[in-house]
Amino acid sequence: MILLKLISWQYVRKHLVRSLLTLTGIVLGVAVFVGMHAANQSVLYAFRQTVNRIAGTTQLQVSAGEPGFDESVLDRVQAVPGVRVAAPAIEAVVNTGLPGQGNLLILGVDMVGDRSLRDYSFEQSDDDVIDDPLIFLAQPDSIIVTASFASRNKLSINAKLPLNTMQGARIFTVRGIMKPGGMASAYGGNLAVMDIYNAEKVFGRGRRFDRIDIGVKENVRVEDVQRRIEAALGPGFQVEQPSARGQQFEAMSRIYSVSANITSAFALFIGMFIIYNTFQIAVTQRRSEIGILRALGAGRGQIRTLFLAESAVTGLIGSILGIGAGMLIARGLTGFISGYLGEMYGVAAKVDEVTTDPLLLGSALALGILASMIAALIPAINAAGVDPVKALQKGAHQLLSEKGNRKRQIAALLAAIASIIPGVPPVASDALAVAAALLLAPTLVQWLSHALRPLLRAVRPVEGTLAADSLIQSPRRTSGTVAALMLSLALVVSLGGMARASFISIKHWLDVSLNPDLFVTTSPSLTSHSFLFPGSIGEGLRDIPGIAEVQAVRSTRVSVRGVPVMLISGPVASLRKWARSRNQDHLVAGDDEEAFADTAAGRGVIISENFASLRGFKLGESVDIPSPAGLLRMKILGITRDYSDQQGTILIDRSVWMRNWNDNRVNVYRIYLQPGANEDEVRTAILQKFGNEQRMFVLRNKDVRDYVLRLTNQWFGITYVQIAVAVLVAILGIVNALTVSISDRRRELGVLQAVGGLRSQIRHTIWLEAVSIGVIGLVLGLALGAVQLWYSLDISRRDISGLRLAYDYPTNLILLLLPVILLAAWISAIGPAESAIRGSLIEALEYE
């Protein structure tokens, strides 16, 4: 502690800016870690809260995936011994017509039997004052809202509330207000309750429930009742406790979680590198000090402990600041994540506040301290190994020993070879490739510095030579900074390449697969499943002049091996005919003609490539699909490239769907026009025929493409955050290195001024040094990025999304990055350069 106070603190005070910059490395890494995980946890927590508050005292839930099931299932469940109460439910998220209020989660329940499961806690009194329960049931416009929602929108009993329904915009009447707390706080208070049979009509559900909530009799085991219900209903149904829905949500958000882990790991790794670099420079600069301490009797252990203690304190302060910054990041991210998951999966999770999990915060603190100490370990060992006699000699320390260089080169070669051995997991190969690049960095930096020397000399003979010599003569400092920049830029290239590859692949898929002229949907977004068309509309559409073909498509989520997968049913023969006429890609596996013909005949399914990859399915195997009619075992007849859904898709013929689900409702009608038909006229005709009595949107092909690309953009919004992090780290590294460089060369720069060097010349020397670091970092970073991109695509395909994306080096991004990094390098040099020329000349000459 005394040494920390007497020696370390003095050093920090003397080099405050550099110390702060070093600290920022840890702050950034911890902030990204905390921000992304806290945001994910908050959304998961909000979802679980909504599920639990709505579930009330529910002990079991029966469901059959997104399509729901016929009402008759309720009688079967109620007849199972041990069931005390079985209450049906429907959930839908709708947009209110109120400005600034966003979505409302509507819970449709049978008010007669639901009271024993859920506490509605009505206002006014303990009495069930829905004003008049019979009027509530008799009038289909009846709705109950929460006190918080009512208060925000100045609603009282009998007030009117506009909602968008299957019949278009409708006005509802508030006939009950729930007190705060309990169920009323689910979904951030944006919860409303309707009679379930009214809700069926409002949301076009026909006679189907989403689920049945069950209470078990006293003295009866929940597990026993669960088994009995499963036996009574068969394998097409899931019978679970409410908490299982949280696990499904986690499965859906797994891709985001993995991405968050990768990003935060990388940010932390770069932060560690900055710490390593800074401590390495500090050890070099404080060699004399270390030598004196050793000469006075300090042991190697004490020296090592001193540096580790410094790094621990740095880590502690950086972690605390990083946690604070992370919570701010999380606040911004939660809205994005919950919005994205809601749009993609129809998940109701409204986040009011960021949850602060003590375990996460503790982990972040420990991680920051540990990362800092690990990063400083090698410099600390080096410091402990300093010879007291040699320490007092100047100049030798900046050089890298030839022996050390040789060792690093051999290690780099071995790591590079290991990374390409077949059978090594891609994540390990990637790590080995990065390790090889880091080990080789000092050698490459030397080569490139020498290569740049003639160019710099040609640009500015004096300043350029001085700048190049500074780089060459301080390989430790330069290579550390360049390595940090190289890693950051490699991350940018790899993420940018992934984003570009995704865009290209998805755009190509849109061109060949999403080829109807018009889409008739129930919402502006194709992913909304709250509203469905009755199947009868298809006939009416076919009668409209100008329409050549109408395809009724139903997409819904079903659980396959515990993960919600998109099941798409449609007229496969027609889908195939029109796809072929508009040049669709061939199947990735399976014979095109046979696969589609057999699927149309109901003899099997066609699955998406990412579904096959993620779940381990192959051509010819069978897949079990739960349905209300039982477990459907279908042969995989073909595998196609389909980017519809991150969890994967299964295509079945509509006849199979109707036979097993007995549900003729439709998500979207795909429409092909006759040659020469006017698109606008057909759209108008459709809306005139159905628009007044039905909630309906008629989208052009272009509208759908734009929407899909916008959704993809939204997903990669996270990528752009990651890119900004990488650029920031690059800037930090360069500023850090230049600051050290200036202080190391203070005497040299003082001598230059004393013999007539102009301030502008000093300034330009430092600028050129900074820009050179930027150039070297760019060259190495772009090269490493090319390798990283390959590994990232492979890891993504195998472990994350299952999607096969084309390798496409993000040239446009690089062309943008070049001036940004060089500009950042130059900006980083401004402060240190001014500091170099404005200091006292006499002090500089005396500097030792």
Add this chain to the structure above:
Amino acid sequence: MNRIAAAAALATAVFAATAVPPQGPREIVQTSQDRTRSKSEHYEGELQVIDSKGHTTSKRWIYDRIGAFGDSKAVLRFTAPAEVKGVALLIVNHPDRASDQWMWRPAIERDTRIALQDRRTRFFGTGFSFEDLEERDVDQYDYKIVGAENMDGALCWKIEAAPKLAKSSQYTNTYLWFRQDNYVLAELQGWSKDRMMRSIHYTDIAQVQGIWTSRRLEVWDTERKSRTILTLEKLQFNLPLRPQDFTVEALRRIG
């Protein structure tokens, strides 16, 4: 002669006063049900619900019943106010098990079944529960006489009825007061263990077409502290009602 007649009259009076039932408690209940037996029943009802704060809501309905007590069918159709007009309830009573009940809602053209588990729920905000609308077959309970009490100026048998094991009920036991003069039910109290849940008081007792019956029921809900008053108007028995009007299809058709 006068002394003998007087003694006989005295003996008769004493005999009547001690109210020794001609049969046991089950028979009293059976007799009460037998005396109200009719092939059909019809009335127009006015229902008033007064909540704990004194706020009153009113509704009207038409009630029709066909069949013997405990094995009958009934349809109850709301006629006022306008918001609830057409809402109907079909009750099919069975002698050996709980009744089947369906509700019809004209606004969404849906009939829905009232599940057995839901019978303890209040009937649309009134003091009655769905179970209270069922007819209780005499063999679904065990009875015992627990005393005699005066109710509205009439001497009544107080009988405790406990549902048999096969009978699903929200009440652990029910107390019934039957008037000794005409076997009309004067009061009913439904208890759950040691807590009285509700009481139904029968008044305006009159003879309609030779059948003694109550034309005013007042329900007191002890939990919610609300009163419900049902007044029967235009009460008639043995009308020619059609069985086909007491089906779910009829609810839809007439609704």
